[in-house]
Amino acid sequence: MAWRSALLIDPVASDDPREDFAETFRFFDPDEPALRVGDLSAQRGDGIFESLGVIDGHPQEVGPHLERLAHSAGLCDLPAPHLGQWRSAIARVAAHAGAGENVMKLLLSRGVEGQPIPTAWITLASAPDNTRSRRDGVDVVTLDRGHALDVPARAPWLQLGAKTLSYAVNMAAIREAHRRGADDAVFVSSDGFVLEAPTATVLLRLGDRFVTPEPSAGILHGTTQISVFSYLGRRGVETAYETVPTATLVDADAAWLLSSVRLAAPIAAVDGVAKAIDRALTDELNAYLLSPRD
Amino acid sequence: MAWRSALLIDPVASDDPREDFAETFRFFDPDEPALRVGDLSAQRGDGIFESLGVIDGHPQEVGPHLERLAHSAGLCDLPAPHLGQWRSAIARVAAHAGAGENVMKLLLSRGVEGQPIPTAWITLASAPDNTRSRRDGVDVVTLDRGHALDVPARAPWLQLGAKTLSYAVNMAAIREAHRRGADDAVFVSSDGFVLEAPTATVLLRLGDRFVTPEPSAGILHGTTQISVFSYLGRRGVETAYETVPTATLVDADAAWLLSSVRLAAPIAAVDGVAKAIDRALTDELNAYLLSPRD
Structure with missing residues (x-):
């Protein structure tokens, strides 16, 4: 597995009207520390995720995966994800995929303990040979x-x-x-x-x-x-x-x-x-x- | 909850004969990113933990907590923790507690995906008023x-x-x-x-x-x-x-x-x-x- 890209997302409210989310995204090096130890993903597995295939740069079934992410968020009392923001983030990350099969992970954690804001990020890596x-x-x-x-x-x-x-x-x-x-x-x-x-x-x-x-x-x-x-x-x-x-x-x-x-x-x-x-x-x-x- | 201290541990094999573990420890700022997104604690809740009370600087029941950490490691096919290394780390972190009640967490994750080394860290924070x-x-x-x-x-x-x-x-x-x-x-x-x-x-x-x-x-x-x-x-x-x-x-x-x-x-x-x-x-x-x- 080799990393292709990683993006931190500053999640906006699900009814945020903006059309451009560029300022809520930040690419980062996945080999460098990116999460605080207080993040509830690491402390308690308290968050949700989705794994998508990305084939020759095309992220597969984005709609159904985002629907399921939203469904999981509801079941876990997490704030509803802004699907437009996630779509935009997925497209930006997929642009780093190149040819072949890759795996994209969407992750949404309850955030850092004691703070009300979820943590969200996307990773892209080469897929194993299946x-x-x-x-x-x-x-x-x-x-x-x-x-x-x-x-x-x-x-x-x-x-x-x-x-x-x-x-x-x-x-x-x-x-x-x-x-x-x-x-x-x-x-x-x-x-x-x-x-x-x-x-x-x-x-x-x-x-x-x-x-x-x-x-x-x-x-x-x-x-x-x-x-x-x-x-x-x-x-x-x-x-x-x-x-x-x-x-x-x-x-x-x-x-x-x-x-x-x-x-x-x-x-x-x-x-x-x-x-x-x-x-x-x-x-x-x-x-x-x-x-x-x- | 306010952080008191945080220590990253480079885990050694459970039969490592050394007596001083200073070079395997690194204090860090818990408000800064410390974990990679590939860490299996954050990706899959794949790791174990213990929470100890620390009262007026004294970590409570260190032995039983370390026994249970080792027991959990066995159940989860994680490498056996070196109890001497953990005892030494606990003592170093507890020295930052001061008076009153604090909570110390010991965490051992399966590490970064695709790499064979677990990730281990300790956090110390003020306890809520109970x-x-x-x-x-x-x-x-x-x-x-x-x-x-x-x-x-x-x-x-x-x-x-x-x-x-x-x-x-x-x-x-x-x-x-x-x-x-x-x-x-x-x-x-x-x-x-x-x-x-x-x-x-x-x-x-x-x-x-x-x-x-x-x-x-x-x-x-x-x-x-x-x-x-x-x-x-x-x-x-x-x-x-x-x-x-x-x-x-x-x-x-x-x-x-x-x-x-x-x-x-x-x-x-x-x-x-x-x-x-x-x-x-x-x-x-x-x-x-x-x-x-x-």
């Missing part, structure tokens, strides 16, 4: 997320539907997958339903239908999954959001993990049981996902 | 932690027994308590057992016995609670770790939240039902907790 995951797939293990399917809706303080910076569990799940000889994890509810991967959405092919676990207070609505559903829909393929028992993941005719940077990675094994990879469709999906999308 | 909480108590609401009592032990990747920087849920629970007109929350398991408060341990008096929920993979072993148990034990009072049904919190003869900085805060109400405060014992406990402890 060729192999896209072609040969990923082996996954299922891991209990610890709660029943209906819990997140009745316990919103658990913030399970927000993309927060309190992401240590997601990283620990991936380490546990590696310990078990797999590449990635799929979280399942304690009552036996498929949720999502630590950093991706699960997509299943069941016969002619494409199904993803219904987004809810506990399952992030995947921007890449939305994009894939719209692509499949235009081709007349049936897509559906459903409650998916864990056994269906094992039995599905094919399955993928969808995310903004790795894109469509076919699932090659679930808990050690091999799964057929639909290479033609996977290649087609990734060709689409690598094309400019808004 | 006189009123200690005297008049705190009203609490019970909030579902989302999982059954036995989940954390069989799903260690959820890291529920580690004091991680992914602390946004704890902060969201306290905001939810405020929304409900209370001061603080007590987490209960989805199968109806008392766990802990977002930043404190629950202590109950049941007749002549003092009981706290049994520490487990899902309940942090409280350093202040250990200290109180040892104090009560020396006075011949019976103390016990038990599985505590939620109803017992409501029915207990008295209850407290114990933590390193607020110390013993009597619980004055649970979900709107008032609870008698044992002021004499509370004052006695806080006098003890404010005395120098190692």
Whole structure:
């Protein structure tokens, strides 16, 4: 991973009428210290984020990512982001991307403890080479997320539907997958339903239908999954959001993990049981996902 | 809150034989940027921490806090901290405390993404005035932690027994308590057992016995609670770790939240039902907790 650019944003109120935000932006060197230790992102993982793919200089799906950022902000009692300011910042940073695949992160923290202003920044870095995951797939293990399917809706303080910076569990799940000889994890509810991967959405092919676990207070609505559903829909393929028992993941005719940077990675094994990879469709999906999308 | 001091630590291996660590420490201005945006504490809440009280210059219970830091590091696959180096750093920072109550935070993050070295730092700040909480108590609401009592032990990747920087849920629970007109929350398991408060341990008096929920993979072993148990034990009072049904919190003869900085805060109400405060014992406990402890 190599840094391409980094921009600090001085967040304005969501109804700020200005059209030019230049004076609220400041490029900085990401290898130099930029955050104070009092920042609640570092002290308590108290903030939210989004990761976007940037392909040949084009930031993918900016609208859906900003919508989700705003949704997460609401769930976390953070001030609503000014979407025009963020759009402008994203465009400025993307201009530093050059050719190839990059990953852009949008971050919004609750700010420095005791001060009322959020901290906001964007980073841009070269993306890891995901060729192999896209072609040969990923082996996954299922891991209990610890709660029943209906819990997140009745316990919103658990913030399970927000993309927060309190992401240590997601990283620990991936380490546990590696310990078990797999590449990635799929979280399942304690009552036996498929949720999502630590950093991706699960997509299943069941016969002619494409199904993803219904987004809810506990399952992030995947921007890449939305994009894939719209692509499949235009081709007349049936897509559906459903409650998916864990056994269906094992039995599905094919399955993928969808995310903004790795894109469509076919699932090659679930808990050690091999799964057929639909290479033609996977290649087609990734060709689409690598094309400019808004 | 006013900063008193801040120290960056260059962590050494846990078996480093040196006796003087001066060259691994660097005091810095906590109002100036000190962390890179690539630091995984800020990007993903991926790290651990401890909060200590520092009373009239004396850091309280350094040993138990360092033990717990090492325990959290193990649970999170972080390199074991060198306890001698941390002790030395704590002593240097505590020298800047002066009179009165201060709060010291020890932080250990996984470091900058893609680099193998953890980031470590200590901050020291004046403590908030907790006189009123200690005297008049705190009203609490019970909030579902989302999982059954036995989940954390069989799903260690959820890291529920580690004091991680992914602390946004704890902060969201306290905001939810405020929304409900209370001061603080007590987490209960989805199968109806008392766990802990977002930043404190629950202590109950049941007749002549003092009981706290049994520490487990899902309940942090409280350093202040250990200290109180040892104090009560020396006075011949019976103390016990038990599985505590939620109803017992409501029915207990008295209850407290114990933590390193607020110390013993009597619980004055649970979900709107008032609870008698044992002021004499509370004052006695806080006098003890404010005395120098190692």
